[in-house]
Each structure stands twice: as structure tokens, then as C-alpha cells.
Amino acid sequence: MIGSLRSKADNYMAYLFLALLLFCASVMTHVFFCRKASKSCLQAKAFIFIAFIFLLVYFFGGAIIQRSGVLPLASVWGLPFRISSGVIFILLIPVYLCFYVLTQLTSPSKKILKSIARQGSVSYADILTCVKEEDFINTRLNDLCASGCVAQNNGRYVLTSEGQKIALTLNLMQFFLGRKVGG
Amino acid sequence: MTIDILTLGAGVFSFGVFLLIHLITFRWVAPEHLLKSLLLCVIAVMMLPVLLMAVFFAAQAENLPFSGWVCSTLVAVLIQGLLCFVYVLCIFGPYETSVRMRLVREIAQAGAKGITRQELAERYNAQTIMEIRLQRLLGSGDINEKDGQYASVNKRNLFFIFDDIAGVLKKWINQ
Numbered sequence: 001m002i003g004s005l006r007s008k009a010d011n012y013m014a015y016l017f018l019a020l021l022l023f024c025a026s027v028m029t030h031v032f033f034c035r036k037a038s039k040s041c042l043q044a045k046a047f048i049f050i051a052f053i054f055l056l057v058y059f060f061g062g063a064i065i066q067r068s069g070v071l072p073l074a075s076v077w078g079l080p081f082r083i084s085s086g087v088i089f090i091l092l093i094p095v096y097l098c099f100y101v102l103t104q105l106t107s108p109s110k111k112i113l114k115s116i117a118r119q120g121s122v123s124y125a126d127i128l129t130c131v132k133e134e135d136f137i138n139t140r141l142n143d144l145c146a147s148g149c150v151a152q153n154n155g156r157y158v159l160t161s162e163g164q165k166i167a168l169t170l171n172l173m174q175f176f177l178g179r180k181v182g183g
Numbered sequence: 184m185t186i187d188i189l190t191l192g193a194g195v196f197s198f199g200v201f202l203l204i205h206l207i208t209f210r211w212v213a214p215e216h217l218l219k220s221l222l223l224c225v226i227a228v229m230m231l232p233v234l235l236m237a238v239f240f241a242a243q244a245e246n247l248p249f250s251g252w253v254c255s256t257l258v259a260v261l262i263q264g265l266l267c268f269v270y271v272l273c274i275f276g277p278y279e280t281s282v283r284m285r286l287v288r289e290i291a292q293a294g295a296k297g298i299t300r301q302e303l304a305e306r307y308n309a310q311t312i313m314e315i316r317l318q319r320l321l322g323s324g325d326i327n328e329k330d331g332q333y334a335s336v337n338k339r340n341l342f343f344i345f346d347d348i349a350g351v352l353k354k355w356i357n358q
Contacts, residue, residue, distance in 0.1 A: 084262060113325065116333055121332045137286070144286060157300070179279065182279035
């Protein structure tokens with residue numbers, strides 16, 4: 001009886017295993033792609049494209065499994081967890097991208113924590129020096145200019161239409177969240 | 184209704200409840216208590232898919248063995264957890280902590296005439312960045328302050344765990 005239950009449980013999880021396996025494959029493909037591509041810029045769009053291809057493989061693979069009759073049919077939606085596993089795959093894409101971005105960027109909080117962890121105990125002035133060293137404002141401002149969100153006119157920074165859309169989204173978020181400006 | 188839709192529904196509904204709680208209550212949460220409150224809220228709401236799936240099981244919404252319901256509950260919790268993670272890291276996090284987003288807002292406030300680097304530095308600078316973060320890190324209990332000296336309290340906090348994962352990824356990429 002236990003064996004029968006385990007076998008059924010394995011069936012329920014088959015799509016989840018397939019989705020996770022294909023997600024791992026998309027991560028590995030992206031890692032190999034990054035080794036060949038330029039190290040100076042983030043290859044986030046490439047990962048989205050790779051993951052989309054593997055997501056298609058997941059849905060086609062799922063359809064083949066369903067048609068082959070290896071697993072018992074449950075409903076018009078297909079076998080158990082077919083959609084849920086697809087959703088998990090999609091949700092894992094931004095999760096991976098968060099970690100991937102961290103491979104090239106340092107957040108101020110991380111910089112502060114690392115500085116404290118390295119030296120054991122630090123003063124306010126030491127932390128300030130450490131934050132100033134990283135030059136967070138200028139690097140981020142240059143990034144915004146390079147990405148086309150901010151333009152520089154006669155030494156003055158103005159938002160482009162792309163930047164204005166982001167500012168509008170932030171204002172909307174502030175309206176819904178009711179929180180003061182972060183940073 | 185299939186178990187797939189029930190599971191997905193339980194996960195998404197639970198995230199909806201988290202979002203509602205977050206939108207209503209977090210406007211009053213001070214920045215220094217934000218990290219702890221978020222973590223508590225996510226963990227507390229993770230009980231909801233378990234509860235929902237238990238209700239579906241009791242109502243025998245689908246003819247499944249017990250092991251099937253256990254798997255469904257795990258998948259529902261995973262979906263809810265991932266939705267919360269993506270919301271916190273990709274939507275709420277950048278709004279609350281991103282330097283770039285703050286710069287966009289400062290430049291937007293200046294309007295069509297724009298703002299110089301000097302004016303920008305007067306409004307938002309390394310000291311502002313540091314003070315906001317020290318306040319948050321002290322509130323979350325990751326660091327403490329004694330006689331003007333800051334020290335680590337928690338050696339294995341979320342920042343370091345994320346950093347370790349990113350470190351492994353970086354090693355793979357740079358091999």
C-alpha cells in the first residue's frame with residue numbers, strides 16, 4: 001500500500017521534477033553562455049530568452065508525457081501540477097536573475113555589513129569612508145544615463161520619457177504603499 | 184476542478200492575502216522594523232496554503248490519497264513563497280532600497296529644468312545612504328551599536344546567504 005501511495009505521489013510530482021530539471025538546464029546554459037560572452041555587462045536578457053526556450057520545452061515535454069499515457073490523466077487541464085509547475089518555472093526566472101545581478105553589483109547594505117564583519121567593530125566615520133569609496137551615487141547615475149532613463153543637458157540631469165515612466169510607476173507605488181521615499 | 188488548479192489557487196490566494204496585509208499595514212512600519220516585519224509576515228502567511236489545502240482535503244475536493252494532498256500542500260507553499268520572494272525582491276525591495284530609484288525620484292522632482300550633480304549630492308549622498316541603511320540594519324538586529332562602534336550580531340544574515348549563493352554563481356561563470 002505504501003509503495004502504491006509513493007508511486008502515486010511520484011506521479012503527482014513528475015511535472016514539478018521536469019520543470020525544475022529544465023530550469024536547472026536553463027541556468028547551466030546561461031552560465032555557459034556567460035563564459036563565452038562579454039563579462040563587462042549583465043546578460044539578463046539572454047537568460048530570459050534561454051528560459052523561455054526551456055519553458056516551451058517543458059510544455060511540449062508535458063504534452064508528450066500526457067499523450068504517451070505514462071501518467072494517469074486527471075482533467076482537461078492535463079495531469080496534476082502541470083500548470084503549477086509551469087508557474088514555478090516562471091517564478092524562478094526573476095529569482096535567478098536576482099542572484100545573477102548580485103554577481104556584478106554590490107549593495108550599500110552588503111558593503112556596510114562586509115566592512116563591519118571584516119574589521120569586527122567599526123566607527124561611524126569608518127563606515128562612511130567605506131560607503132564613499134564605492135561611489136554609489138555616481139556609478140548608479142552613470143548607469144541610468146547609459147540605460148537611457150536619464151539624459152544630461154548642459155551639466156543638468158533630466159528624465160527621458162523612459163525615466164518619466166519609471167518615476168510615474170514609483171509615484172503610483174507610493175500611493176498604494178503609503179510609504180515615504182526609500183533609497 | 185483539478186488538484187492543479189486548487190494548488191495554484193491556494194498559493195496565489197495566500198499571496199493575495201499577504202499583499203493585502205502588506206498594503207494595509209506596512210505603511211505604518213518604520214524603516215528600521217521593515218526587514219523583520221516582512222520576514223514575519225511571509226512566514227505567518229505561509230500557514231495559509233497549508234490551512235486551505237487541509238480544508239480541501241477535509242471537503243474531499245479531489246479524490247486523492249493523503250500523499251497527494253501532502254505534495255499539493257508543499258507545491259502551494261512553494262508557489263506562495265516564490266510569489267512573496269519575487270514581490271519583495273523585485274518590486275518592493277527596489278522601491279524601498281534602490282539607489283537608482285531614489286535618484287530617478289530626485290531628478291523627477293527637479294522637473295524639466297533638471298538638476299546638477301552638485302544639487303543632487305546635497306539632497307542624496309553617501310551619508311544619507313549610510314544613515315538609512317544603518318537604521319535598517321540596527322532595527323533588523325543584524326548589527327548593534329555601543330559607544331559609537333558598530334559590530335555584527337548575526338554572522339549568517341540574509342545578505343551573506345544571498346552573497347554566498349551569488350558567489351557560487353560567479354565562480355561558475357568565471358571558470
